[in-house]
Amino acid sequence: MSLKNRILATFALAFLCALSALTRAWTQDKVPPQNQDPVSNFNLTADDLLLTKPETPEQLMQAVVQLTDLGQATSAKPYLKQLMKADIDNETVLMLRDKYGPAAFIALANNKTLQPESTELLKKMEVAFRAYATDPARIDGLINDLTGSPTDRAIAIIELKSAGAIVASPILKRLGKSEDPTTKDELAFALSQLGSPVVQPLIAAVRSPNLNIRKVAADVLGDIGDPAAILYLWNPAFSQSQPKSIQISARIALAKLLGKDTRKTEELNRHGAQLELKKAAIRLYQTYNDQSENQKIWVWDTKQETVIQKEIPAEETNLTLGLRFAKEALEMSPDREDVQTLYLAMALAMDAYRVGWNNPLPQGKGTAFNLALLSGSKAVSQVLALAMKNGHTPSAIAALKALGQIGSRTLLYEKLDKHSSVIAALNYPDRRVQFAAATAIMQLDPTKTFPGATRVIAILTRALRGEGSQSAIVIDSSVPRAQSMAGTFNELGYNTQPYQTGKAGFKAATSRMDIEFIALEANIARWGLSQTIANLRADSRTANIPIIIYGPLRLKNKIEYSIRRYPLVHYIVESNDSKNVGNQIRPFLSSLKTPELTGDIRTEYRKAALYWLSHIASSQRTKIYDLESAEKPLLQLVPDRDLASNALITLGGIPTRSAQADLVKVIVNNVFKADVKEIAALQLAFHIQKYGLLIDSMQVAEIQKAYQAAQDPDLNTALASVLGTLQPDNKIVGERLQKFQPETNTP
Structure with a gap:
């Protein structure tokens, strides 16, 4: 390509996007006059109008342009079709673009007579030019030109701008490796001239371990003047972990972006910086959406020593940025409770996101869950309150699990508004959170009544049924x-x-x-x-x-x-x-609800709920919790050998006639194995001891028959304990004593 053509092409690059937009914006009523093929006064054919018959791609393009300019678009269309059938490569397309300019392609695309081939040709030109503009070898050559003559530098900057954000990565890599001050200045100047497209890569560069790159990134962001950079400069400007030179550059950049006097950067302060970072983290925490699409983000890559672009889910992007802002705010005042709460909430949210809804949080050294345990119940209780306030279900579940392990009964009586965050979680509009709250309360093992005790039983009972009322x-x-x-x-x-x-x-x-x-x-x-x-x-x-x-x-x-x-x-x-x-x-x-519970999770919930209900029944906690509402589904769970024991123990703690009758049904039903009947018998004996005999004489007779028929020694003994609780009179006792045949070696 000649120098003249190169310069012309260079200046045309800046208009590519605008011209492409015009293609879509022009309407049919603005079609140029040449769309209408006037009848030639001389009745000349296309071949008559052309000097030679076109054959090569260049000749075909020339024919299309010439005939269209003469108002003969209909005659030009066959040549355009022939050109498109030739399937010309990118190099040929770029040659045609250099010769005729992008405006010619746009004019053809807007000619209704030449469509759709003309619009396809325009798209082909745009694709070819974009590939040409972003070619790595070409970009490296342009970066070399930045240290050349003023003309070479001006042309290189214009052409680099046409390639967009991707040029920032090789420039920053070159900047990090260069030892020449002049070269560094030229590269930094070039970045400042590239404008908004390189803002996001430069934001990522602010986190580079290379001090020189961090400083240049801050300086250039201030020169470009895009407000999107403000949030990312607060930490470099005021974090005590940043060198003084970085702080100064970041503060001057912030002053420029905020429209303040760069000589009075003292008007900016750490408190204001922390507040902005905290607000940004909260916004990202609130935008929880596990169904979000992927989006592109720039990050610093240590191995490549420059910025790279990644495509990750939008939710992960939000959590990553939110965690970053929360940590940067924490660095400025590590002892502030509200910032501690926010950072811990973001950390738990990130770990919960990574494992997904139906998997447990990772545990062990270096995990957010262990960090929560080490932070104490007060901090985690504040995380729970924050999670519920902002509708972030995963971190609420994580906080409740941690509180169940490290909390104390006092959590149920502390007042955030009017009741504790744990009790408030019982009414959170998500069943996973409700169940986590109920089980956390059971782990806290309150010894006196508290608001929400009935709600705990309702949640556990619902887990037994799977759904519930x-x-x-x-x-x-x-x-x-x-x-x-x-x-x-x-x-x-x-x-x-x-x-x-x-x-x-x-x-x-x-x-x-x-x-x-x-x-x-x-x-x-x-x-x-x-x-x-x-x-x-x-x-x-x-x-x-x-x-x-x-x-x-x-x-x-x-x-x-x-x-x-x-x-x-x-x-x-x-x-x-x-x-x-x-x-x-x-x-x-x-x-308002999370994804439906899987079958495995429902089974896990049912087992846990039944365990806690049996714990209430056997630990004298029935004074706090009324188990009567849980009675109905219990008998249906007995056939499941994994659930039978706890179901029967729970029935044994419900002070109703129907609970006692259900235990009798199990004892006399031949469907159940001896070990299950044994548990039922022991619970019936316990029930009669505690609440008295509530069943009728017919049911007592059925127990007596079961005792007579029981061949299993353990079952027989358990049934004997039931009959013993009936307080037999002297006559019955006498009869039983006389029937007894002790084992002895003597007759």
């Missing part, structure tokens, strides 16, 4: 309408109780601890809508219960605007049609 509250000043909406929700599977005032509904929600959602009519009274929502969100017992507001369509926008600051609130249009209501609420409620 769901409850809701309706608050509506109109009694007929409240009953109608309660009926609608009942049809959808929610056991719904109506209340007439906001105050009454709030009281019910804070006392029941088993509510899936609260439905509010838009015009409720005593309290009004805004006050009711504010109070529900202010109390930790109800802060995480979803709220559904229903009313006419005309109020939808107004109410949604007024409640936008409250989380977990959704407006639906009032309807008596349960299908219509279901279609409106299900997407909202489903969006």
Whole structure:
């Protein structure tokens, strides 16, 4: 390529993107006049208009351009088709581009008569030029030209700019290895001229272990002036781990980006820097979405000694950046509790993300979970509160697991708002968190009652069934309408109780601890809508219960605007049609839940729930927890040999006639093995001792028959203990003594 053509091509590079946009923007009513083929006054054919018959790609392109310029687009189209069938390579396309310029390709693409071949030719030219512009050998040659003559340097910078962000990587690598001050200055100047495309690579370079690259990156980011760099300069500017030269460069860059006097960088301070980093980390923590797509990110690569681009899921990007900002904020004030909480929450979130929903957190030295254990229950309790406030389910689950291992009973009585974060987690709108909270409380082993004890049993019982019943509250000043909406929700599977005032509904929600959602009519009274929502969100017992507001369509926008600051609130249009209501609420409620539990996880939950229920039954904790609501599904679990023992132990701790009768059913049922019957018999004896004889005479007779038929010694002994608890009278005792035949060596 001649120097003249090279210079012309260079200046054309800057307009490629703009010209490509014009291709899409021009509409058909702006098609140039040559789209219409005027009839030649001389009735000349295409061959008559051309000096020679085109054959080579260059001749075909020339024919297409000439005929189109003469208003003969129809005559030009066969030559264009022939050119496209030739499947010309990138080198030929670039030669044609150099000769005719990008504007000629765009003009052809916008000629309706020449489409679609003309648009395909334009795309082919853009692809070829992009490959040419990003060729590594070409880029290396241009970087060499940066240290050449002023003309060579100017041309090199323009051409490098056309290649985009990828040129930053080889320039930074060259910068890191160069020992020549002049070369370093030329490379730094070139980076500053490349503008916004290299901002993200330079942000990654700010974390380079090479001090010179860090300094140049900070200086150049300040010169380019893109506000996207601000967040990434706070730590270099104020971290005590950064050298003074880096701090000065970063502060001057920040002053430029923030529009401040670079001679008064003292106006910037560590406190403000920490606050900005903390806010950024919180935003990234809040944008949790495990269904997000991949995105590209620039990072520093130690092996290659420069920046590289990676493609990773957006959620991982958010967590990576959030963890980085939280750590940088922590470096500025390591003893601040709020920053400690944020960093620990981000670390747990990252580990939870890496292993996925249905896998346990990694444990051991160097893991976030071990870090949580070492941080103590106070710090982890704050992490739990932060996780629930920001709707980050994975880190909430991780925090609850840690609290179960290191917490104490006092956690159930501490007050964050009105109740502890552990108790608040019982009503978090995700069943994984609810179950984690219930099991954590069981591990804390409270010795006196606490708010939410009934909710613990409800959660454990639901795990036994797999699903279980769901409850809701309706608050509506109109009694007929409240009953109608309660009926609608009942049809959808929610056991719904109506209340007439906001105050009454709030009281019910804070006392029941088993509510899936609260439905509010838009015009409720005593309290009004805004006050009711504010109070529900202010109390930790109800802060995480979803709220559904229903009313006419005309109020939808107004109410949604007024409640936008409250989380977990959704407006639906009032309807008596349960299908219509279901279609409106299900997407909202489903969006608050994590992926469905797998069969293995459900089995694990069932075993854990049954273990804790049996623990309550056998450890004198029935004064705190009422097990009666758990009775119904227990008998169904006995046939499972892995679950039978704990199911029977739990039945033995429920003070009802039906629980005693269920134990008798197991004893007399021949389906069950002797070892299972033995456990049932021992639990029945214990039950009679504790609560008295509650079964009828027919059932007692069945036990006596079972005793007579029992061949297994252990079962026979267990049944004997049952009969002994019946307090036999002297006559029965006498008969039994006389029938007894002791083993002896003498007659």
